Amino acid sequence: MTKNPRRNSPKRPDYSRRSRPSGAGETGWIWGRHAVLAALSNPRREILRIRVTRNAARDLPDGSAAEIVEPQAIDHDLPAGAVHQGFAVQVRALAPEPVSAVTDPTHGALLVLDQITDPHNVGAILRSAAAFGVRAAVMQDRKAPPLFGTVCKSAVGAAERVAHVRVVNIANTLADFRKAGRFVLGLAGEAEVGIAQALAGPDGQGLGPGVVLVMGSEDKGLRPRVAEACDRLVRIPMTGAVESLNVSNAAAIALYEAAKWRPAGSRAPD
Numbered sequence: 001m002t003k004n005p006r007r008n009s010p011k012r013p014d015y016s017r018r019s020r021p022s023g024a025g026e027t028g029w030i031w032g033r034h035a036v037l038a039a040l041s042n043p044r045r046e047i048l049r050i051r052v053t054r055n056a057a058r059d060l061p062d063g064s065a066a067e068i069v070e071p072q073a074i075d076h077d078l079p080a081g082a083v084h085q086g087f088a089v090q091v092r093a094l095a096p097e098p099v100s101a102v103t104d105p106t107h108g109a110l111l112v113l114d115q116i117t118d119p120h121n122v123g124a125i126l127r128s129a130a131a132f133g134v135r136a137a138v139m140q141d142r143k144a145p146p147l148f149g150t151v152c153k154s155a156v157g158a159a160e161r162v163a164h165v166r167v168v169n170i171a172n173t174l175a176d177f178r179k180a181g182r183f184v185l186g187l188a189g190e191a192e193v194g195i196a197q198a199l200a201g202p203d204g205q206g207l208g209p210g211v212v213l214v215m216g217s218e219d220k221g222l223r224p225r226v227a228e229a230c231d232r233l234v235r236i237p238m239t240g241a242v243e244s245l246n247v248s249n250a251a252a253i254a255l256y257e258a259a260k261w262r263p264a265g266s267r268a269p270d
Contacts, residue, residue: 026093028148029077031084033059038157039089040064045160046092051077056086079149094147094159096166097136099173105181105210108135109258114170114226115217116247119145123154124248125215130158132255138165138173174214174229183207186214186222186230187254189244195234195257206261213254218247 027048030039033056039045040061050066051074057066074088102110111134116122122145129137144166145151152159167173174184185198201207214230216222227233236245236253245253 026146026148027090028093028146029088029090030148030152031074031078031082031088032153032156033085033087034157035152035155035159036087036089037061038160039091039152042094042160044094047089048092049090051088051090053086059087082149083153091148094164097163099138099165099167099176102136102138102163102165103177103180103182105177105183105208108133108209109255110135110138110177110182110212111251111255112138112170112174112212112214113140113144114214114222115140115143116215117143117145118218119150120154121218121246121248123151123156123159125251126151126155126162127158128248128252128255130155130161132259134162134255136163136165138167138170140170141166141168170214171223171225171229174212174226177212178229178231182210182212184212184214184230184232186227186233187216187236187250188222188227188233189235191233191235193232193234194237195254198232198234199257199261208261211258211261213251213258215247215251215254 030036037059040047040050050060050064051069052060052066053071053074054068057068060066071084071086074084074086075082077088077090078084101107111125111129113122113125116125116139126137147159147164178184185195187195199207199211214222214226216226222230222233236250238245244250
């Protein structure tokens with residue numbers, strides 16, 4: 001580890017502004033011990049600046065060019081109330097994979113997020129996706145939070161481990177997945193078929209690795225055209241004690257059910 005105090009520091013950029021709709025070229029902050037260490041260990045993540053406290057610096061990988069600062073200095077760079085544990089890095093956005101890289105049904109299960117915008121939920125969903133070996137998370141280009149900040153904090157490092165794909169039109173993308181031989185299940189509370197039954201398939205042997213699970217937004221669920229693009233709508237059976245589950249909890253249950261037919265792997269994106 002080396003201390004690197006503000007090497008030829010240019011005027012500080014506006015970290016809150018998205019430079020392109022797809023996130024390409026965008027910069028932002030990641031904070032928290034697990035999220036920062038995961039970012040530093042990800043060869044695909046471009047690190048622009050590392051700011052840590054003296055105690056936190058002990059956990060950095062050897063050779064990390066870090067600024068050693070007081071906790072208050074890190075507070076100044078981050079949103080109010082951010083719990084950084086003495087770790088913060090400014091990074092460039094991860095490049096999304098092209099949709100063509102995940103279309104083939106033999107390449108593993110996919111999770112599609114239809115206009116899920118809450119960064120806490122997106123982060124928690126990515127954590128579950130990593131736990132159950134999802135090939136990639138598919139999000140709409142302009143309707144998903146950037147993979148920085150609260151998303152990475154809530155994902156506890158999983159945002160660096162789950163590949164993501166950004167598409168312009170989710171309904172059209174689902175149609176392409178179906179044409180390629182994938183089976184698309186949309187989660188909807190009004191559906192009549194339980195997710196376990198649907199995943200077992202007509203022969204009870206499971207749908208194989210090509211399943212696509214589609215989760216709708218926190219307040220409105222799946223949009224009508226997205227729901228129509230699914231092979232089948234399914235529900236998570238529940239008692240009448242509650243009306244619905246938080247979308248991140250529902251995603252975890254759905255991914256667990258899918259993993260019964262597709263053993264979780266540890267493959268990380270290239």
